[in-house]
Amino acid sequence: MSAVCALGTRRLLRQLRSGPPAAAAAAAMLRRYSLDVSAPLLRTQGYVDGRWVSAASAFPVLDPATGQEIARVSDCGPAEAKQAVDAAYTAFQSWKRSTAKERSVLLRKWFDLLLLHKEDLAKLITFECGKPLRESLGEVAYSASFLEWFSEEARRVYGDLVPAPAKDRKILLLKQPVGVASIITPWNFPSAMITRKVGAALAAGCTVVVKPAEDTPLSALALAELAEQAGIPAGVFNVVPCSREKTPSVGEVLCTDPLVAKISFTGSTATGKVLLKMAADTVKKASMELGGHAPFIVFDSADLDKAVGGAMASKFRNSGQTCVCSNRFLVQSGIYDRFVERLGQAMDAELRVGHGSEPDTTQGPLINTKAAEKVVQQISDAVSQGAKVLKGGKRLHGSFMEPTLLADVTTDMLCTKEETFGPLVPVIRFNTEEEALAVANAANVGLAGYFYSQDVSQIWRVAEELEVGMVGVNEGLLSTPEASFGGVKQSGLGREGSKYGIDEYLEVKYMCFGGLKA
Ligand code: ADP
Numbered sequence: 001m002s003a004v005c006a007l008g009t010r011r012l013l014r015q016l017r018s019g020p021p022a023a024a025a026a027a028a029m030l031r032r033y034s035l036d037v038s039a040p041l042l043r044t045q046g047y048v049d050g051r052w053v054s055a056a057s058a059f060p061v062l063d064p065a066t067g068q069e070i071a072r073v074s075d076c077g078p079a080e081a082k083q084a085v086d087a088a089y090t091a092f093q094s095w096k097r098s099t100a101k102e103r104s105v106l107l108r109k110w111f112d113l114l115l116l117h118k119e120d121l122a123k124l125i126t127f128e129c130g131k132p133l134r135e136s137l138g139e140v141a142y143s144a145s146f147l148e149w150f151s152e153e154a155r156r157v158y159g160d161l162v163p164a165p166a167k168d169r170k171i172l173l174l175k176q177p178v179g180v181a182s183i184i185t186p187w188n189f190p191s192a193m194i195t196r197k198v199g200a201a202l203a204a205g206c207t208v209v210v211k212p213a214e215d216t217p218l219s220a221l222a223l224a225e226l227a228e229q230a231g232i233p234a235g236v237f238n239v240v241p242c243s244r245e246k247t248p249s250v251g252e253v254l255c256t257d258p259l260v261a262k263i264s265f266t267g268s269t270a271t272g273k274v275l276l277k278m279a280a281d282t283v284k285k286a287s288m289e290l291g292g293h294a295p296f297i298v299f300d301s302a303d304l305d306k307a308v309g310g311a312m313a314s315k316f317r318n319s320g321q322t323c324v325c326s327n328r329f330l331v332q333s334g335i336y337d338r339f340v341e342r343l344g345q346a347m348d349a350e351l352r353v354g355h356g357s358e359p360d361t362t363q364g365p366l367i368n369t370k371a372a373e374k375v376v377q378q379i380s381d382a383v384s385q386g387a388k389v390l391k392g393g394k395r396l397h398g399s400f401m402e403p404t405l406l407a408d409v410t411t412d413m414l415c416t417k418e419e420t421f422g423p424l425v426p427v428i429r430f431n432t433e434e435e436a437l438a439v440a441n442a443a444n445v446g447l448a449g450y451f452y453s454q455d456v457s458q459i460w461r462v463a464e465e466l467e468v469g470m471v472g473v474n475e476g477l478l479s480t481p482e483a484s485f486g487g488v489k490q491s492g493l494g495r496e497g498s499k500y501g502i503d504e505y506l507e508v509k510y511m512c513f514g515g516l517k518a
Contacts, residue, residue, distance in 0.1 A: 033063065033065065033066060033068075033355050033357055034070075035063070035070045035123060035127040036123070037120045037123050040225050041117060041120045041121070041222045041225055041226075042071065042124070042218065043218070043221035043222060043224065044058070044071050044072060044074065044218075045073075046074050046080055046084075046221075046239060046241055047221060047228075047237075048080060048084045048087055048238050048239075048240065049083070049090075049235045050087075050233070050235060053074065053076075053080060053083075054074050055074040055075050055077060055080055056077070058072040058074055058075055059072065059073055059075045060073075061128055061215070061216075061217060061218055062215070063127050063128070063130070064128075064367050064368060064398075064399055065130050065365045065398070065400075066398075067398060070127050070128065070218075071218060073217045073218070073221070073241050074241060075242055075243045075245075075246055076240040076242045076246065076250060077242065078246075078249045078253045080240050081209065081211070081240050081249075082253050082257065084239075084240050085182075085209055085253065085254070085257045085259050087238055088180040088208060088209050088238055088259075089179075089180050089207070090235055091207045091233060091235025092177075092206070092207040092235075095206075095207050095233065095236050096176070096177050100155045100203075101154075103151075103203055103205065104155050106202075106231055106232050107150055107151035107199060108147070108148065108151040109231060110232065111144050112230075113226040113229055114143065114144035114195075115140075115144055118137060118140040118144075120222070121136075121143075121191060121219060122137040122140050123136070124218045124219045125139055125140070125190060125219050126356040126357055127218075127356075127357070128187075128190065128218050129187050129190055129318075129367060130319070130364035130366070130399075131318045131319070131356050131364050132356045132358075132361045132363070133358075133361075135317065136356070139189055139191055140191060142189075142479065143194070143195045143196075144195070145480075145481045146192065146195040146196045146200075146497065147195050147199045149199065150199030150202070150501070151199075153200075153203055153499065153502050154202075154203035154502075157203075157204065157502060157506065158175070159173050159175050160172070160173040167518060168514060168516045168517070169512060169516065170513040170516060171510070171511070171512055171513075172510075173508050173509070173511075174508070174511060175204075175506045175507070175508055175509075176205070176509055177204045177206045177507075178206055178261040178262045178285055178506065178507050179206060179207075179259075179261030179262065180206065180207055180209065180259055180260050180261055180262070181201045181206045181261065181262040181263070181264055182209050182254035182255060182260050182262070182263045182264070183198060183201070183209065183210045183264050183265075184210075184211045184265045184266075184275065185211070185213060185265075185267075186213050186266050187213035188318055188322055188323075188367070189322070190212060190213065190216035190219040190220060191220075191222075193266045193289075194212065194219075194220055194223055195223070196481075196485070196497060196501070197264045197287075197496065198210065199501075200497075200502045200504060201262075201505045202237070203502055203505075204502050204505035204506050206261075206505045207237070207238075208236070208238065209239075209240060209254060210237070210238065210239045210240070211241075211242065211247075211250055211251065211254060212239065212241055214242065215367060215368075217239075217241035220239050220241065221239055221241065223239075224237060224238075224239045251274075251275065251278070255275050255279045255284070256278050256281060256282060257282075260284060262284055262285040263275060263285075263286050264287040264494075265286075265287070265288050265289070265290075266288075266289040266323075267289075268290065269445060269491070272290040285504070286493055286494075287492070287493055287496070287504045288492035288493045288494065289323065289447075289485070289487070289496065290323075290445070290447075290490060290491050291323060291445055291447070292323045292324055292325075292327065292419060292445055292446075292447030292448055292487060292491055293328065293419050293447075294314070294324060294326045294447060294449055294468070295329075295330055295443075295451075295466070295468075296314060296328065296451070296476075297330045297331075297436050297440060297450070297452070297462070298311075298330070298331045298451070299332050299335075299433070299436075299452060299453040299455070299458060300332045300333075300334035300335050301453050301454045301458070302453055302454065302474075303452065303474070304339065304342060305342075306474055307335075307339060307452040308339065308342045308343050308346050309346075309476065310452060310472070310474070310475060310476030310477075311326065311343055311476065312343070312346050312347070312350060314326040314472070314476035314477065315423070315425055316351060316362065316403065316423055318364075319364055319365070319401070319422065319423050320422045320424065321367065321371070323419075323447055323448075323491075324447055324470065324478065324479065325420075326425075326476070327415075327419055327420055328415075328416050328426060328428065328440075329409075329425055329426060330430050330436045330439055331427055331428070332429075332430055332431070333429055333431055336429050339427075340390065340405070343425065344390050344391050344405050347391050347392075347405060347425075348391070350362060351363050351423075353402070363400075363401075365398060365399040365401075366400070366401055366421075366422055368399055369398060369399045371399060371421060372395045372399045372400070372401050373395070374421070375395070375401050375404070375422035375424050376394075376395050376401075378413075378414050378415040378418075378420055378422075378424060378426075379404060379406065381413055381415070382409060382413040382414065385412060385413050386408060386410070387406045387407065387408050387410075387413060387426070388406065388407045389405075390406065391403065391404060391405035392404035392405065392423075401423055401424075403425075404423060404425065405425045405427070406424065406426045407427050408429070409426040409427055411439055411442070413426065419445075433458060433461070433462065440467075441465070441466065441467045443467075443489070445487065445491040446467045446468040446469060446489040447468060447470065447486075447487035447491040447492070448468055448469070448471070448472065449468035449470070449471050449472070450475070451466070451471075451473065451474075452474050453473075453474070459473055467488055467489065468487065468488060469485075469486045469487040469488050469492075469495075470483075470484075470485065470486075470487075480497070481497045482497070483498050484496070484497060484498035484501070485497045485498070
């Protein structure tokens with residue numbers, strides 16, 4: 001690591017925070033960070049049918065902290081996407097006949113390799129999506145855990161032998177893989193979103209074509225390198241990286257080709273709807289993990305320390321850029337002032353803005369300046385309607401945002417109506433449980449929700465009433481491979497992880513054996 005680390009985040013932060021000349025100095029300082037991951041993990045070509053393929057052109061991958069180019073990656077187009085679909089279809093004919101044990105062993109090898117290369121994978125994640133290295137290491141462990149989990153689940157795909165209504169019949173329900181799955185993933189968890197889907201798909205006996213987000217192809221290609229090292233057969237796992245310009249045409253192949261049986265997407269609700277419409281023509285199965293607008297409710301009876309800890313954990317991971325990040329804080333009037341004060345203190349004490357590769361950074365940049373502008377717009381809208389800025393409030397250099405705490409927020413403000421995807425805590429005051437639930441459930445999405453209460457009856461009532469797919473009860477971090485991940489309303493379709501995740505890649509075939517003699 002360069003001398004920049006020794007200079008320390010504090011100085012960088014001071015420079016980021018002060019006026020334009022200092023911001024320019026901070027920018028110059030940030031430019032000195034460089035990605036020191038080498039071959040074979042730093043792959044820049046597409047991966048199709050077990051081969052590394054170049055495309056006619058390449059597109060740049062940028063470090064969102066500095067704007068510097070860290071690699072140029074093959075810009076795959078519809079032709080490469082079609083090759084990948086064809087390869088996956090051919091590979092499916094033999095992969096579906098492999099035994100569950102064989103698939104399990106390969107997934108386990110892939111898992112072992114992820115752990116073996118966790119440092120390099122984490123660096124790739126930090127440099128292409130900006131998150132602090134500690135969080136990237138956490139992501140690699142989380143990402144690997146899905147390969148481990150589905151290597152185990154692969155062997156537990158049971159069918160049913162059903163009591164028949166007639167003596168001369170036997171009824172068997174057999175689970176079979178759906179076929180080729182197109183997998184389109186976002187930039188905020190570039191490795192985990194891939195393994196969470198691909199682990200389930202491969203365990204089920206499906207083959208896949210992955211289109212990683214434009215900003216984060218490197219971690220996807222590193223996963224392909226490790227899949228190859230693990231011995232996953234050619235054509236079973238394909239990756240077609242592409243630029244923003246090529247995305248619609250590649251997406252069209254992946255969502256409309258008749259050889260594709262299933263699409264699985266994680267990203268914005270708007271894009272999810274586009275993909276669903278494309279997939280409708282050939283009636284593909286679809287799993288959608290879309291946007292959230294998570295409420296974080298603190299009732300008067302809450303344990304204040306735990307609520308503040310949960311708020312910090314659920315809000316500031318990846319600088320607020322996860323779909324399960326708390327997006328609206330609803331705090332009951334009896335605890336409101338104390339909660340806001342303690343949360344402000346925790347933000348001062350725990351949050352450090354800087355380049356993700358600095359050891360004490362907790363808040364990296366947002367993915368791009370547009371993302372930072374959206375947060376700024378939400379803040380100024382709230383302030384214009386009477387919200388008070390208690391911490392932060394400003395955009396720093398580039399796409400760095402100050403962690404921001406807003407009090408006296410109302411439901412008329414933009415920040416309580418749409419997903420923020422940034423380090424903004426808007427705190428709304430409420431008086432009754434009914435009022436809190438009405439506000440929480442007013443959203444047309446429902447992914448995660450969190451609440452803090454020590455009243456057992458209230459806990460049951462609120463946990464059941466919240467219109468979300470995942471509830472944190474006195475807990476701010478939920479994600480784990482053992483549990484189901486997914487949302488209700490416009491947050492999506494289907495569930496990932498858990499014993500249900502594999503079902504998204506399976507069909508149930510009913511076999512009726514008739515005319516049997518007793
Ligand atoms: P963001 O707003 O963060 O870019 P998106 O939902 O648009 O979120 O992106 C998530 C993923 O969806 C990315 O891999 C992106 O390339 C992909 N995507 C966006 N538009 C399309 C499309 N028309 N076809 C296929 N994939 C798309």
